[in-house]
Amino acid sequence: MTNINVGRPENHRRDLVIVVVLLILSWSLAGLDSSQALGLTRLLRGSVLKPFLAADATYERRAALAARAARLETERDQLYIRLQGATGLERENRELRAQLSLPERQPGSFVVAELVPGRPAIGDSHSFLLRSLALAEVQVPTGISVPEGLVGVLRSISGGTGLGEFWTHPDFRASVRSATGGATGIVRAYVADDGETLMLVEGVPYQARMAEGAILETAGLGGVFPGGIRVGTVLRESASRSGWSHSYLVAPAVQPGAVRAVTAWNRASMEAGSLSPDSSTVPSVSAGQEEVSVDGP
Amino acid sequence: MTGPRRGWSADAVVVVTLVILHFTLYRFFGRWPAMPNLLIGGLLLAALRMRAGYAAFVGFGLGVLEAAMGMEGLGTLSIVLTLVGYLGARSRDLLFADARHYVFIYLFVGTWIAEVALILAMPGVPNLLGALVLAPVSSLGTAVMCGAGESVAATLRRP
Numbered sequence: 001m002t003n004i005n006v007g008r009p010e011n012h013r014r015d016l017v018i019v020v021v022l023l024i025l026s027w028s029l030a031g032l033d034s035s036q037a038l039g040l041t042r043l044l045r046g047s048v049l050k051p052f053l054a055a056d057a058t059y060e061r062r063a064a065l066a067a068r069a070a071r072l073e074t075e076r077d078q079l080y081i082r083l084q085g086a087t088g089l090e091r092e093n094r095e096l097r098a099q100l101s102l103p104e105r106q107p108g109s110f111v112v113a114e115l116v117p118g119r120p121a122i123g124d125s126h127s128f129l130l131r132s133l134a135l136a137e138v139q140v141p142t143g144i145s146v147p148e149g150l151v152g153v154l155r156s157i158s159g160g161t162g163l164g165e166f167w168t169h170p171d172f173r174a175s176v177r178s179a180t181g182g183a184t185g186i187v188r189a190y191v192a193d194d195g196e197t198l199m200l201v202e203g204v205p206y207q208a209r210m211a212e213g214a215i216l217e218t219a220g221l222g223g224v225f226p227g228g229i230r231v232g233t234v235l236r237e238s239a240s241r242s243g244w245s246h247s248y249l250v251a252p253a254v255q256p257g258a259v260r261a262v263t264a265w266n267r268a269s270m271e272a273g274s275l276s277p278d279s280s281t282v283p284s285v286s287a288g289q290e291e292v293s294v295d296g297p
Numbered sequence: 298m299t300g301p302r303r304g305w306s307a308d309a310v311v312v313v314t315l316v317i318l319h320f321t322l323y324r325f326f327g328r329w330p331a332m333p334n335l336l337i338g339g340l341l342l343a344a345l346r347m348r349a350g351y352a353a354f355v356g357f358g359l360g361v362l363e364a365a366m367g368m369e370g371l372g373t374l375s376i377v378l379t380l381v382g383y384l385g386a387r388s389r390d391l392l393f394a395d396a397r398h399y400v401f402i403y404l405f406v407g408t409w410i411a412e413v414a415l416i417l418a419m420p421g422v423p424n425l426l427g428a429l430v431l432a433p434v435s436s437l438g439t440a441v442m443c444g445a446g447e448s449v450a451a452t453l454r455r456p
Contacts, residue, residue, distance in 0.1 A: 011348075015383070018350035022357045022379045029361070030372020037371055044365035052320040052366070059324060118368030119327045126420060127368045163368070170420050195426065 035156035038163040041129075110263035111138055113162070115151070117256065124197075125256070126169040130154060130162040130264060138162070143174075143218065143225035143265045149253025150174065150218060150231050151262055162264070166256040168197050175219040176201060176231050183208035184219055187231055187250065190238075199232050199250035206244040210234045216250060226265045307453035308346045311446040315339030316359065323366060331434035334408055336363055338443030340378060341407045342450075344385030345400070356382025373418045381411045397451075401444045408436035 032040070045053055097104065113132035118125040130144070135157050144151045144164055153172060154164040165172055168189045177184045183204050190200035204210060214234040220227025230253045238247040319326070319335035326332040340359055344352035360378035364371040385407055412432040 011350075015348060015350035015353070015386075019353045019379065019383045022353050023376060026357060026360070026372050026375035026379055028372075029375055032371065040361075040371070041365045041368060044362060048362060049320065049366055052323065055321060056324050116368075119323065120363075120367035120369040120419065125367070125369065129368060 033156075034163050035158065038156050038158055038161070041163070042158060042161060109266045111135060111266050113262055113264055115144070115259055115262045117166075117259075124168065126166055128152065128164050128166060128256075130164060130262070131160060132264075133160045135160055135162050135264065138264050138266045141224050142267060143229065144262050145229045145265070146254055146259055146262050148230065150225065150229050151254050151256060151259055153224060154264055167199065167252065167254075168256060174225055174231065175221040176216045177219040178210055178234075179215040179217055183210050185210075185245075185248070187216070190249065192249075197252075198235070199252050200238060201234075201248045201250055202245065204246040204248060206246065208246070210237075210246070210248050212236060223267060226267070307450040308342070310453075311450040312339045312343045315342070315443060315446055320362075320366060331431040331438070333438035333442045334412065334435055335439065335442065337378070337381060337408050337411045338404055338439040338446075340382055341385045341404055341411075342443055342447055344382050345389050345403070347382075347386055349383050349386035352382035352386035353379045354382070356380070356385075370415075370419050373415070373420075377411060377414050377418060380414075381407065397444065397448065400447050401440050404443050404447075405436050405440035408439040409433055412436065 029037075029040075094104070111132055111134040113130040113135060116129040116131065118127040118129075136159065138154065138157060140154050140157055140162070142154050144154055150167060152164050152166040152169070153174075154162045156163050167174070167187075170189065172189060174187050175184065176187045185201040185204040187199050187201045190198050192198050201210070201216065210216075212234055216231040216234065218225040218227055218229040218231060232250040232252045235249045235251050238249050315335045316339045319339065322335075326335075336359055340352075340356050343355055347355065356378035357375050360375035361371065363378070364374040385403075388403070388407075409432055412435060413428045416428045416432065
């Protein structure tokens with residue numbers, strides 16, 4: 001048996017110094033805020049990792065093309081049916097608001113973007129990249145959603161790329177209310193005993209109750225998420241109760257893994273008119289600021 | 298080509314191939330929970346032939362690249378892989394020979410420890426199932442694949 005030959009004799013002290021320096025450097029990388037981390041990630045993804053990402057994208061496109069075409073066809077048909085119904089509803093809503101002397105509803109504008117989920121080799125993905133040229137107009141942090149419900153939050157933007165976190169991220173919090181408006185709370189990710197990732201609504205006032213099956217939506221407080229975006233459905237009251245408040249387990253409306261096309265809320269257009277994010281009784285803004293309205297009338 | 302240089306080239310080719318394979322098959326490997334981790338395997342093989350400081354530097358670089366690819370855990374991955382590189386290089390003193398089965402055990406144990414460290418250090422609730430069941434399976438696959446790579450390098454090293 002031969003000893004492993006490593007060339008020149010080792011200098012343990014120098015190696016130790018190198019490791020300590022590298023660990024300090026790593027520690028400072030861990031402390032980078034999301035915009036600085038995005039800069040470094042973009043630099044590496046645009047240079048060293050570019051060939052691998054290009055191969056990855058090609059593979060994904062080919063694998064998903066057939067399934068995507070069929071799904072798009074189904075979605076188009078469903079949208080057509082919904083549009084048929086929504087047109088009449090919108091007109092009816094406008095007429096009723098006019099009769100009540102209410103101004104036009106202005107839910108803010110949304111930017112459509114492509115979502116690229118993070119894929120850590122170990123652990124679950126909690127982060128994503130967003131790609132859209134229109135992202136430059138969006139103010140962060142802001143809510144990311146799909147028609148089915150809330151996806152996460154966009155933390156930083158650089159050019160046409162943004163870095164965000166899914167609702168499964170340990171730092172994610174959003175204020176929610178029951179669709180009837182009877183109870184409010186703060187929602188966060190919660191990993192159940194069987195490993196399934198659910199949501200947990202905390203801080204629901206003691207006197208308020210959330211019924212099993214109740215639909216939760218964003219409350220719009222704080223201006224990060226627009227009001228009225230579906231978050232999930234109440235499963236049951238959680239065993240953990242803190243003081244004079246209830247907690248409830250919630251089945252999420254959206255599982256982040258399957259999402260590719262999303263909308264980012266552009267509250268800049270609302271702030272231009274000093275508007276409350278979820279207010280339905282807001283003064284109308286200029287027509288140029290309204291691009292895509294996803295909320296129903 | 299001289300003997301030692303030829304040995305180095307063979308090792309470098311195997312390690313670089315493993316790293317390239319890891320990033321090329323990233324999505325494929327990410328589809329199943331217990332796939333071989335060629336990045337850690339490649340780093341451990343590199344650490345066998347490098348000085349500890351250089352191995353730590355390689356680990357740091359690979360950690361940053363891995364974090365950029367997965368968009369998660371920039372600091373965590375660089376810390377863990379720096380330590381894997383350094384400790385891998387230092388632990389070769391324990392392997393008194395480069396006999397095939399010692400390298401296999403080194404790869405298996407090293408990958409397992411690295412994966413458990415990553416599972417515990419990454420954000421979110423630690424996945425105990427992953428640490429106790431999936432990580433050993435992944436480590437076994439890594440040891441087999443990277444051990445095969447080491448055998449190829451050994452064949453090329455032979456004068």
